[in-house]
Amino acid sequence: MVRKSGKPATLSEELHDSERRFRLLVEGVTDYAIYMLDPSGIITNWNAGAERIKGYKAEEIVGQHFSIFYRPEDRAAGVPARALETALKEGKYTAENWRVRKDGSFFWASVVLDPIRDDEGNLIGFAKITRDITERRNAQLELERVQRQLAEAQKMDALGQLTGGVAHDFNNLLMIVSGNVQRLKSLVADNPKAARAAQAIETAAERGASLTRQLLTFARRQRVNPQAVSLLERIQSIRDVLTSGIGTHIGLDIDVSPQIWPVTVDVAEFEVALVNLVLNARDAMPEGGSITIEARNATLAADEFFPGGDFVALTVRDTGVGIPPDVMAKVFEPFFTTKPVGRGTGLGLSQVYGFAHQAGGTVRIESELGKGTGVTIYLPRAARGALPARADEETEENNESETPLGTVLLVEDNPDVANASTGLLEQLGYSVRWAADAESALKAIEADGFVLVLSDIVMPGRMDGIGLARIIRQKHPRLPVLLATGYAEAAHTAPLDFPILRKPYQMRELSQAIARVGRG
Numbered sequence: 001m002v003r004k005s006g007k008p009a010t011l012s013e014e015l016h017d018s019e020r021r022f023r024l025l026v027e028g029v030t031d032y033a034i035y036m037l038d039p040s041g042i043i044t045n046w047n048a049g050a051e052r053i054k055g056y057k058a059e060e061i062v063g064q065h066f067s068i069f070y071r072p073e074d075r076a077a078g079v080p081a082r083a084l085e086t087a088l089k090e091g092k093y094t095a096e097n098w099r100v101r102k103d104g105s106f107f108w109a110s111v112v113l114d115p116i117r118d119d120e121g122n123l124i125g126f127a128k129i130t131r132d133i134t135e136r137r138n139a140q141l142e143l144e145r146v147q148r149q150l151a152e153a154q155k156m157d158a159l160g161q162l163t164g165g166v167a168h169d170f171n172n173l174l175m176i177v178s179g180n181v182q183r184l185k186s187l188v189a190d191n192p193k194a195a196r197a198a199q200a201i202e203t204a205a206e207r208g209a210s211l212t213r214q215l216l217t218f219a220r221r222q223r224v225n226p227q228a229v230s231l232l233e234r235i236q237s238i239r240d241v242l243t244s245g246i247g248t249h250i251g252l253d254i255d256v257s258p259q260i261w262p263v264t265v266d267v268a269e270f271e272v273a274l275v276n277l278v279l280n281a282r283d284a285m286p287e288g289g290s291i292t293i294e295a296r297n298a299t300l301a302a303d304e305f306f307p308g309g310d311f312v313a314l315t316v317r318d319t320g321v322g323i324p325p326d327v328m329a330k331v332f333e334p335f336f337t338t339k340p341v342g343r344g345t346g347l348g349l350s351q352v353y354g355f356a357h358q359a360g361g362t363v364r365i366e367s368e369l370g371k372g373t374g375v376t377i378y379l380p381r382a383a384r385g386a387l388p389a390r391a392d393e394e395t396e397e398n399n400e401s402e403t404p405l406g407t408v409l410l411v412e413d414n415p416d417v418a419n420a421s422t423g424l425l426e427q428l429g430y431s432v433r434w435a436a437d438a439e440s441a442l443k444a445i446e447a448d449g450f451v452l453v454l455s456d457i458v459m460p461g462r463m464d465g466i467g468l469a470r471i472i473r474q475k476h477p478r479l480p481v482l483l484a485t486g487y488a489e490a491a492h493t494a495p496l497d498f499p500i501l502r503k504p505y506q507m508r509e510l511s512q513a514i515a516r517v518g519r520g
Contacts, residue, residue: 171486179420
């Protein structure tokens with residue numbers, strides 16, 4: 001190196017210039033807090049980056065101990081001292097944790113601490129580098145949140161497919177049981193012991209059908225009939241049911257304003273979901289307590305898994321024992337329950353989950369041990385101008401005392417199911433002809449006259465029940481067609497203009513469905 005005077009620089013001058021340039025470089029860095037500590041942790045210098053990140057000017061902070069940047073609980077736990085010890089023992093200390101600015105705010109810091117020694121190996125201090133990575137950490141946390149939501153959605157979808165598949169096959173088995181027990185009851189009507197046994201079988205079949213409906217609701221494969229309804233009216237209409245279900249040792253308070261928006265839901269599924277929530281709340285309060293049903297209008301923002309929009313948030317809140325954190329992630333899974341054996345199927349909250357999502361909403365749960373649980377269903381607001389269906393409207397039923405005689409063409413590939421359905425139709429006064437597939441059914445229609453075609457949707461061959469119904473509508477527009485299925489996916493995707501009878505069905509349901517399709 002040559003000085004301005006033209007004379008060569010001495011070694012001492014070169015070292016001085018090098019140190020000056022390095023100091024200017026360090027002091028000018030603004031993205032990193034770079035400063036020195038003496039062997040005891042006292043701050044000895046301060047750069048521009050440290051001032052920007054931590055808020056202190058050099059004259060305010062030089063001479064203070066570096067533990068000032070730690071939270072009180074970290075100082076009490078000895079974290080600053082252990083950082084110095086680790087740097088001395090291992091040659092470097094690195095960490096990510098919260099640090100404190102001058103104004104008391106926190107930031108997530110990436111920290112590197114290196115011991116500095118002289119030529120003889122004596123410790124002369126520490127070099128400290130701190131970087132504010134709060135934004136990076138927040139982005140990482142958000143990514144992890146999205147990944148957890150995606151994993152949860154995938155898990156619930158897989159469970160839905162599994163449970164839906166089980167329910168599909170189970171429905172056909174129940175159809176055989178339910179259909180034949182109707183015939184059996186008429187045969188043993190004069191034998192009280194046999195009649196009681198037949199009634200027990202029928203009750204078990206009805207219970208099985210109820211369980212499969214809950215499974216299908218969880219799987220979001222249940223065919224639904226959404227309509228605009230008033231939540232307050234619907235809740236009041238089943239208040240007596242709710243009150244009788246929870247007993248006298250638990251209070252029920254309904255806090256729903258008449259100004260709550262109408263919502264679009266399947267009424268039957270909504271009522272089942274509300275009853276499930278209330279009964280779950282009851283079981284969480286073995287010593288008694290109170291249940292509150294409340295609602296509020298809410299506008300939710302869209303995210304990766306939810307479209308957002310206007311919703312009504314319906315919350316069922318209890319004062320019970322609460323849900324442990326390790327259980328919270330499992331509560332919506334089918335067949336998961338913490339209740340004693342015989343006290344629950346584990347399908348109540350699964351049905352609530354499926355109902356909320358199939359309605360176009362979502363469900364969220366919050367709980368604190370010893371202080372109770374609140375489950376909130378977000379239900380989509382009904383279209384403006386839609387008139388809510390009244391809660392006192394009666395379901396359409398067949399009030400005819402006699403069913404006109406005629407021949408029904410039953411299209412069903414399962415002989416056992418066909419036999420059960422034939423028994424029900426014959427008890428209603430019809431004669432029955434059976435076809436095992438759509439092609440055979442079309443040939444039979446061309447050859448003979450029928451008053452009704454009752455066809456399964458899922459059948460072997462090139463044509464399913466929906467294809468058969470469309471051809472019949474085209475060629476024989478006056479011939480009523482009623483579709484039936486135990487396969488929820490088929491019912492869920494069937495065109496809305498074809499009536500669907502869900503298996504397993506009772507004689508009354510079959511009679512009502514025939515009456516409706518005949519009038520249509």
